[in-house]
Amino acid sequence: MLRLHDTALGRISALPGLESGRLSMYVCGPTVYDDPHVGHGRLLLVYDVLRRYLEWTGAEVSHVSNVTDIDDNIINRAKDTNQSPSDLAMRYEERWWEASDALGVLRPHHAPRATEYVSGMVDLVAELMGRGAAYLLGDGVYFAVSSVPDYGLLAQQSLESLRAGARIEADQSKRSPEDFALWKLSAPGEPAWPSPWGPGRPGWHTECVVMSLDLLGEGFDLHTGGLDLKFPHHENERAQAVALGRDFAHHWMHHAFVEVAGEKMSKSLGNFISLTDLLAREDSRAYRMLVLQAHYRSPVEITPDTIARASSTLERLDVFAGRFRAAFDRARPVPSVEAGPTPAGGGDAPALELFRAAMEDDLDTPRAMAIVSDALRQANAAADAGRADEAKALASAVSDMTGALGLFPQGSGTGGGVPAEVIDLVAGLDTARARRDFPAADAIRAELTAQGWLVETGPEGSRVRRRRD
Numbered sequence: 216m217l218r219l220h221d222t223a224l225g226r227i228s229a230l231p232g233l234e235s236g237r238l239s240m241y242v243c244g245p246t247v248y249d250d251p252h253v254g255h256g257r258l259l260l261v262y263d264v265l266r267r268y269l270e271w272t273g274a275e276v277s278h279v280s281n282v283t284d285i286d287d288n289i290i291n292r293a294k295d296t297n298q299s300p301s302d303l304a305m306r307y308e309e310r311w312w313e314a315s316d317a318l319g320v321l322r323p324h325h326a327p328r329a330t331e332y333v334s335g336m337v338d339l340v341a342e343l344m345g346r347g348a349a350y351l352l353g354d355g356v357y358f359a360v361s362s363v364p365d366y367g368l369l370a371q372q373s374l375e376s377l378r379a380g381a382r383i384e385a386d387q388s389k390r391s392p393e394d395f396a397l398w399k400l401s402a403p404g405e406p407a408w409p410s411p412w413g414p415g416r417p418g419w420h421t422e423c424v425v426m427s428l429d430l431l432g433e434g435f436d437l438h439t440g441g442l443d444l445k446f447p448h449h450e451n452e453r454a455q456a457v458a459l460g461r462d463f464a465h466h467w468m469h470h471a472f473v474e475v476a477g478e479k480m481s482k483s484l485g486n487f488i489s490l491t492d493l494l495a496r497e498d499s500r501a502y503r504m505l506v507l508q509a510h511y512r513s514p515v516e517i518t519p520d521t522i523a524r525a526s527s528t529l530e531r532l533d534v535f536a537g538r539f540r541a542a543f544d545r546a547r548p549v550p551s552v553e554a555g556p557t558p559a560g561g562g563d564a565p566a567l568e569l570f571r572a573a574m575e576d577d578l579d580t581p582r583a584m585a586i587v588s589d590a591l592r593q594a595n596a597a598a599d600a601g602r603a604d605e606a607k608a609l610a611s612a613v614s615d616m617t618g619a620l621g622l623f624p625q626g627s628g629t630g631g632g633v634p635a636e637v638i639d640l641v642a643g644l645d646t647a648r649a650r651r652d653f654p655a656a657d658a659i660r661a662e663l664t665a666q667g668w669l670v671e672t673g674p675e676g677s678r679v680r681r682r683r684d
């Protein structure tokens with residue numbers, strides 16, 4: 216059974232909900248005021264891999280991910296660009312789903328927008344007021360963190376140590392610097408919804424509480440997001456649920472950042488890489504490969520070099536799938552963003568067992584990828600030595616494992632990868648070599664070179680890379 220690191224416990228633990236074969240998962244989604252960047256891409260991919268893997272094991276996953284379509288960033292950007300906040304949000308929400316589809320990420324079962332849940336948020340804030348956990352100031356309603364005894368659980372810090380490290384807030388009227396806005400009274404001309412405290416809009420930390428409890432129910436299994444959401448966003452979500460006496464997420468999963476040249480990617484450093492740009496340049500599967508090659512709790516480094524290495528691993532997989540086409544065709548010819556993967560069965564049992572053990576050990580995808588590589592190498596070697604059944608079982612395992620990770624060989628990306636006719640040529644080359652028909656093999660090699668491919672032939676078969684010069 217899958218075990219994952221739980222931020223609240225500070226250690227790896229089982230997910231008891233999975234015992235019933237079901238998992239309810241809430242992924243904190245985007246605030247839609249700009250194009251998605253590669254950090255968003257990692258978010259999409261990490262939880263897509265988790266979901267696909269669980270579905271591959273036969274579990275039923277309920278996946279909810281919100282869209283924050285009202286927020287100060289949206290209002291400010293709309294003002295700067297002279298458009299309505301709702302038009303702006305709609306445009307960037309579309310871009311979000313375009314990028315998600317291009318990455319081959321399964322769409323959530325529900326993707327609620329904050330603006331669709333405002334009345335539920337007003338009710339929640341009113342209930343918090345009624346319980347004495349919130350108070351009204353001149354500009355809105357605030358949550359009193361002192362009403363939650365274990366505030367700081369996710370940050371793994373006490374309120375006192377959080378306070379010691381906190382910036383001095385301009386707003387001195389709050390009872391405590393950590394108190395946060397639940398409801399912001401709107402200035403004239405800003406988007407506003409009615410409330411008992413006056414027209415305004417919800418604070419960011421409330422929407423996920425209302426939406427997750429509404430769509431997944433109390434005591435849902437898993438709440439996820441980037442490390443930057445751990446504190447204060449998730450802490451503040453949890454605090455509201457605790458103050459309301461509601462059973463909230465049972466497990467908290469956070470993934471690490473994307474780094475560019477050794478530094479965390481951030482607006483202030485000006486080193487943002489747009490996901491849309493990356494996907495226009497590279498095979499989207501190369502980014503999935505790169506994300507899989509890092510553990511989700513470690514940073515992913517994006518450089519031309521790491522992308523090139525991931526692309527080369529991908530090309531090796533494409534060529535392999537060409538050689539063992541039957542194993543891959545049988546399973547899933549075309550990846551779909553609507554349907555999850557289908558376990559094919561019949562694969563090499565020891566390889567599949569190792570793969571499962573790696574994935575269930577806190578989603579150890581680098582280890583899982585190493586197991587895929589080993590099986591691939593062994594399948595090529597078995598085929599070269601004429602051990603057809605062994606090769607077939609191993610190839611089938613590779614097809615199964617890559618499918619479980621959402622990594623589909625050949626043509627599922629946005630224009631990259633190795634074309635089918637090149638894969639055919641490489642398969643022909645290896646067949647000729649196996650027959651010891653060296654003149655035919657040389658002719659195919661010359662053809663590939665003429666088409667701009669570097670051909671490397673080793674004991675495990677041939678692979679090609681695009682010449683990058």
Ligand SMILES: [Zn+2]
Pocket residue numbers: 243244423448452
């Ligand atoms: Zn959230």
